[in-house]
Amino acid sequence: xxxxxxxxxxxxxxxxxxxxxxxxxxxxxxxxxxxxxxxxxxxxxxxxxxxxxxxxxxxxxxxxxxxxxxxxxxxxxxxxxxxxxxxxxxxxxxxxxxxxxxxxxxxxxxxxxxxxxxxxxxxxxxxxxxxxxxxxxxxxxxxxxxxxxxxxxxxxxxxxxxxxxxxxxxxxxxxxxxxxxxxxxxxxxxxxxxxxxxxxxxxxxxxxxxxxxxxxxxxxxxxxxxxxxxxxxxxxxxxxxxxxxxxxxxxxxxxxxxxxxxxxxxxxxxxxxxxxxxxxxxxxxxxxxxxxxxxxxxxxxxxxxxxxxxxxxxxxxxxxxxxxxxxxxxxxxxxxxxxxxxxxxxxxxxxxxxxxxxxxxxxxxxxxxxxxxxxxxxxxxxxxxxxxxxxxxxxxxxxxxx
Numbered sequence: 241x242x243x244x245x246x247x248x249x250x251x252x253x254x255x256x257x258x259x260x261x262x263x264x265x266x267x268x269x270x271x272x273x274x275x276x277x278x279x280x281x282x283x284x285x286x287x288x289x290x291x292x293x294x295x296x297x298x299x300x301x302x303x304x305x306x307x308x309x310x311x312x313x314x315x316x317x318x319x320x321x322x323x324x325x326x327x328x329x330x331x332x333x334x335x336x337x338x339x340x341x342x343x344x345x346x347x348x349x350x351x352x353x354x355x356x357x358x359x360x361x362x363x364x365x366x367x368x369x370x371x372x373x374x375x376x377x378x379x380x381x382x383x384x385x386x387x388x389x390x391x392x393x394x395x396x397x398x399x400x401x402x403x404x405x406x407x408x409x410x411x412x413x414x415x416x417x418x419x420x421x422x423x424x425x426x427x428x429x430x431x432x433x434x435x436x437x438x439x440x441x442x443x444x445x446x447x448x449x450x451x452x453x454x455x456x457x458x459x460x461x462x463x464x465x466x467x468x469x470x471x472x473x474x475x476x477x478x479x480x481x482x483x484x485x486x487x488x489x490x491x492x493x494x495x496x497x498x499x500x501x502x503x504x505x506x507x508x509x510x511x512x513x514x515x516x517x518x519x520x521x522x523x524x525x526x527x528x529x530x531x532x533x534x535x536x537x538x539x540x541x542x543x544x545x546x547x548x549x550x551x552x553x554x555x556x557x558x559x560x561x562x563x564x565x566x567x568x569x570x571x572x573x574x575x576x577x578x579x580x581x582x583x584x585x586x587x588x589x590x591x592x593x594x595x596x597x598x599x600x601x602x603x604x605x606x607x608x609x610x611x612x613x614x615x616x617x618x619x620x621x622x623x624x625x626x627x628x629x630x631x632x633x634x635x636x637x638x639x640x641x642x
Contacts, residue, residue: 242269294321307334320347359386376404389417402430428456441469459483463492542634544625546571549615551583554591554606561614563600572621573597579617584610 247253251260260266264273271279279286286292290299295308303312308321316325325331329338336344339352351357355364364370370377377383381390390396396403402417403409409416415430416422422429429435433442441456442448448455455461459468460475468474468483476483478492525532552559582589591612595603
């Protein structure tokens with residue numbers, strides 16, 4: 241039906257120069273429904289078992305297309321102006337692309353090559369998945385959120401989040417690209433770093449946990465506003481603590497080390513310079529804990545000593561002082577320095593060490609029965625201490641410090 245219409249070979253054609261040959265159906269001016277195809281619209285093409293509805297729509301080779309200039313070739317399915325669902329792809333949206341078994345929903349969305357894209361110009365090509373305005377999850381990546389980028393095996397969730405190149409990012413403007421990890425608004429864990437918290441920065445193999453924490457460049461910062469960035473192998477732990485010394489750790493706050501009966505807490509210490517040249521403990525002041533603190537400082541020396549002290553009651557002019565069972569294993573027996581103080585009303589009272597330490601005890605004798613206060617200072621001799629002294633001697637060149 242129509243001027244120059246062709247409905248030959250069991251076909252049907254309606255319209256100017258419509259062509260419905262070989263069991264095809266064509267409705268519209270210059271529509272083509274060839275080889276069991278169906279076409280409705282001006283210059284629509286539904287050839288080779290395809291179906292096309294719309295101005296210049298193409299449903300070629302088992303494809304189905306609805307929309308102006310829509311293209312659903314090779315078993316594809318599309319709905320939308322200029323949409324492309326080529327090679328078993330599925331598309332909904334103007335200029336969307338679901339090429340080669342991909343799926344795309346949205347204006348300009350691209351889900352080609354087994355990818356999935358949902359949103360305005362979303363890109364989930366090459367086995368990727370993208371959801372959101374201009375989200376990019378191409379090349380096996382995942383992106384959820386407007387302008388999110390999880391391309392190249394990355395994962396990104398949030399507005400403008402970037403987890404591209406095997407990275408992971410969660411949060412608005414978070415950046416965990418290049419095998420990094422970032423969680424939080426403006427968190428930066430890119431280039432193998434880790435960042436968690438608002439505006440935290442663990443860039444370049446660093447670790448940052450907390451609001452605006454900075455552990456970039458192989459450093460570690462844990463705590464709000466903690467910063468260890470700008471140097472090498474620095475650790476800062478605590479609220480607003482800053483560490484400006486390489487190869488050191490600074491901790492602000494109360495440190496509790498808790499070991500169960502079956503556990504042991506091991507520790508070693510070496511001391512630097514500058515603000516850290518005095519060792520101390522700080523506690524609530526026992527007379528005014530709400531308003532004051534009390535500090536006590538350590539006794540310094542070039543040797544490592546253990547101190548034992550107590551009181552002994554002399555009976556028949558003598559007392560055996562027992563020491564801990566581990567004494568001989570921990571200390572260098574024979575290095576002891578003894579101090580004895582008689583506690584007596586007699587001015588001529590005196591006490592002596594009758595027998596030095598042997599078998600974890602020593603013997604005190606006096607000229608009368610009395611109480612004696614005693615103190616032993618002895619050099620440590622355990623393997624951990626000896627290793628420390630070898631690795632960190634009393635005097636050392638700064639160039640040898642590690």
